[in-house]
Amino acid sequence: MRTGRHRLNAAPVAIVGAGPGDPGLITVRGLTLIREADVIVYDRLVDPRLLDEARPDARRIFVGKSAGRHCVPQSRINDLLVAYARGGARVVRLKGGDPFVFGRGGEEALALADAGIPFEIVPGVSAxxxxxxxxxxxxxxxxxxxxxxxxxxxxxxxxxxxxxxxxxxxxxxxxxxxxxxxxxxxxxxxxxxxxxxxxxxxxxxxxxxxxxxxxxxxxxxxxxxxxxxxxxxxxxxxxxxxxxxxxxxxxxxxxxxxxxxxxxxxxxxxxxxxxxx
CATH class of the missing domain: 3.30.950.10 (Tetrapyrrole methylase, C-terminal domain)
Structure with a gap:
């Protein structure tokens, strides 16, 4: 159920909180967007079972980080989101926990805003x-x-x-x-x-x-x-x-x-x- 001014599929990029670990703790909105996405850019602490909810043809891109080991630089992640959105894809940036609680979701949202890309923030249950x-x-x-x-x-x-x-x-x-x-x-x-x-x-x-x-x-x-x-x-x-x-x-x-x-x-x-x- 959606209320007020919210509309489904209003933005090409959704920064989604995957929750703290148990895949059952993701929000209804987050799960809906995963199932609709063309591209999912996901982190290390995202349970693989959430990715199984995506369409078979959805592209899955791992950009995980851990202490002292950054698989993909943050600037490159920002560029990926902008590039896929400009290419017409529906993009989900799937992040562990809540994207705005030590998740660098704000940095990614600012990169999208600077590029003129509409986005949606889907809060997650923070660890x-x-x-x-x-x-x-x-x-x-x-x-x-x-x-x-x-x-x-x-x-x-x-x-x-x-x-x-x-x-x-x-x-x-x-x-x-x-x-x-x-x-x-x-x-x-x-x-x-x-x-x-x-x-x-x-x-x-x-x-x-x-x-x-x-x-x-x-x-x-x-x-x-x-x-x-x-x-x-x-x-x-x-x-x-x-x-x-x-x-x-x-x-x-x-x-x-x-x-x-x-x-x-x-x-x-x-x-x-x-x-x-």
Whole structure:
């Protein structure tokens, strides 16, 4: 159902959020556009089963990125969207999570706007909220947390080494109740060190959730004082969402997803191995 001024197929390019991992969490609008697309330009963390929803003749172009490894430069991705749109194709730019939450969707939208190409933004369910929910961690909870912040663990520039170089962690450390860090596991040590130095209590609960919302989800919990040792022991690698705050303690009672019967999933299967690239 569409309401107001919205019209189907009004723009040749749609920047679509694929959601946090589980393909069932994509929006109805996003799935409709995937099925109608002539060209799908997709990222590394897009579940391959979403691509199976596309027409058999739709062109699929992988432009995935991971920390330190950029398959295709951002400028080239922008050029691809403009070129296919100008050629008359219906283009879906399929991005993990929400395209406007650390997804560079704004940069791609600006490139389209500068080129005079109409576009549509289809929000996705961000890993920042979905992954904690699947781990049994509410970001806000009466009497426990009334505020949260979502930050990136990546530096502002590829040339910078410090975690959260563009984020004022010293100010955030005690300004908000819950902190969610996306793409932060590689720099976890620096993040924890800065938070402790800024006054966050060593016994603050913290959870690291890998492959959240998928059948291979795993969670490592601890405190700021001991999480580095626990993370090393678990040998966690991206993608990991970090949740810091007293709400993490609610996980012991709310870990609903962990209590579901285990799915018969091989982590080396095509669906997940392709995402490890």
């Amino acid at each position: 920042a909220v979905a992954v904690p929910a699947f781990a049994g961690i509410p970001l806000t909870h009466r009497g426990v947390s009334s505020s949260f912040a979502v930050i990136t663990g990546h530096p502002a520039s590829e040339d910078l080494d410090d975690a959260g170089s563009s984020v004022d962690l010293e100010r955030l450390a005690t300004a908000v109740d819950t902190i969610v860090v996306l793409m932060g596991v590689a720099r976890l040590s620096k993040i924890v060190t800065r938070l402790l130095a800024a006054g966050r209590a060593p016994d603050t609960p913290i959870a690291l959730v890998r492959w959240g919302t998928t059948d291979v989800q795993e969670t490592v919990s601890g405190t700021l004082a001991d999480i580095l040792g626990r993370a090393d022991a678990a040998q966690l690698r991206p993608p990991v969402v970090v949740v810091i705050g007293d709400v993490v303690s609610l996980r012991d009672r709310l870990r609903w997803f962990d209590e579901l019967p285990a799915a018969d999933v091989d982590p080396t299967s095509v669906a997940f191995a392709s995402l490890e690239r």
